[in-house]
Amino acid sequence: MSSIKDVASLAGVAVGTVSRVINNTGAVKPVTRDKVKAAIEALNYVPNEVARNFKMQRSKMIALLLPSIWHPFFSELAYYIEDELDLEGFKLMLCNSGGKPEKELYYFDMLKQNKVAGVIGITYNDIENSVSTDIPIISIDRHFNKKITCVTSDNFEGGRVALRELVKAGAKKPAFLGTVTSVYSETMLRREGFVHEAKALGVPFVVYEEPDPIRDEEQYYNTFLQRHKDIDGVFAITDMTAATYIEKAKQAGIRVPEDVKVIGYDGIQDHPLFHPILSTIRQPVEEMARAAVRLLLKKVEGETLDLEVYRIPVTYREGETT
């Protein structure tokens, strides 16, 4: 393979001149530039990105940390993040952290070492003390106390909309069905929005929660079904929780939507082939993904961002369960 020296030699210029042409930096006379370009073409010279990174000490790689790509919400998010990065000439490194803090911290170390230019992370672990401020990190959903910018759907508004839609569908006593993470997460605002709206409208309501992750799923749903027989609406913290509740309710002889109206959160169903089609608060996944990339690249360029949390509006999508 030919080297930058071969190009310089053929073009009759210095190596530095070739480098300036390739990297489009510094002044080079048009006639010289043409000579260099002709030599590059003649030799079929390919600039070595590894070598260039070494000189510029800068990577065009962004790491994406997800609990698992094998989940429809995360894979849709990854799809749009990769697409937006590609438009900007960046590559995506994928890491399934499996929720393991040590695997997440490893990637933050890579960031310190300039091996990646930035990190987009979805983590529910308390790794806050290991993460410093002002470095190129965007968090999705998880709102750190420190100044790590977070992009999230408008969870509070989503909770309010869910309560209103349950009432509109005829629910007189709706319940919130969820889990609580050990550290603060934006997803907690789903319950807060729900509770806020129920109080505002004077609607009696139930909040049923267990620490995340649920140890005994069977018991979680059975306890809810036995303890709250009078509820006629459910707002579940995720679509998967909604779908699981519907299955358990069916086994207990409860019909959805006839006896209980159900609304989920996420919008993971992207085609209407499998049933029940959930009524849900749809996350603006594409907008969240593109916003996260744009904000991250601003940080990479050294810009200071205006906000700590960017909340993207959600929409309600009616399915077969309300």
Place this chain on the structure above:
Amino acid sequence: MSSIKDVASLAGVAVGTVSRVINNTGAVKPVTRDKVKAAIEALNYVPNEVARNFKMQRSKMIALLLPSIWHPFFSELAYYIEDELDLEGFKLMLCNSGGKPEKELYYFDMLKQNKVAGVIGITYNDIENSVSTDIPIISIDRHFNKKITCVTSDNFEGGRVALRELVKAGAKKPAFLGTVTSVYSETMLRREGFVHEAKALGVPFVVYEEPDPIRDEEQYYNTFLQRHKDIDGVFAITDMTAATYIEKAKQAGIRVPEDVKVIGYDGIQDHPLFHPILSTIRQPVEEMARAAVRLLLKKVEGETLDLEVYRIPVTYREGETT
């Protein structure tokens, strides 16, 4: 940040000695090694991977080319590929090619330039002439004529099993419902296995195919429904085709499984919350992913592989549609 020179200076040794300790190459006296390690710790020195790649001209990065990560089969595959690579100390670069040949070729160029150590690709394009032999590439599903190793599920056996299961479920005249790609693909063996088994058992059958991608989905299914009213079994080339057929059949007043038994291929449903739960030929996704990684890393090490195509056994999973 401290440099390798700072470490050498503090330890009172040459830079080359520090490098040998870090890379675990060459002889270093235990006492010297301890001094270097103490200096590394004292200075909190982090070896720069970019610089190291430059010297070794070798990347620990594998590129994964997928049509789209936003598809349950591909996201499950990516999940296990990343997991297996992680065990071997490699990182995964993700590329949604969107089926665009130019995007795929870009990553093969990166391979030529040592920016990635190897490529795992799922492509249905005819990029064969642009890809040379003997370089670290593993193809999934797509069998190139040249010696690019392919890992795939046993599609032929899958087709045979599907036919037998349809007959066992009571079908007297089953149909194969599929599409044909312009270049040879291993997935074509699904039809061949189906046809082979029908002939072997003396069962009358129908093959219905259109070129991939289908231009007018509405017309594709309507023509099939009108032209083949006497069929009572369907083996669809993918689960999504099966699910779409079931929806269209329902609109035409055909009940599944009462009137027509349906079997898909893939096994994309990993929890029984959404219906119909498809009867399907389940791809051995985890085994395919791990095999692809292991074979690729052998190629990266310069080994020659025994086979051109590695076919992993499939299993039949009964759902609600047979």
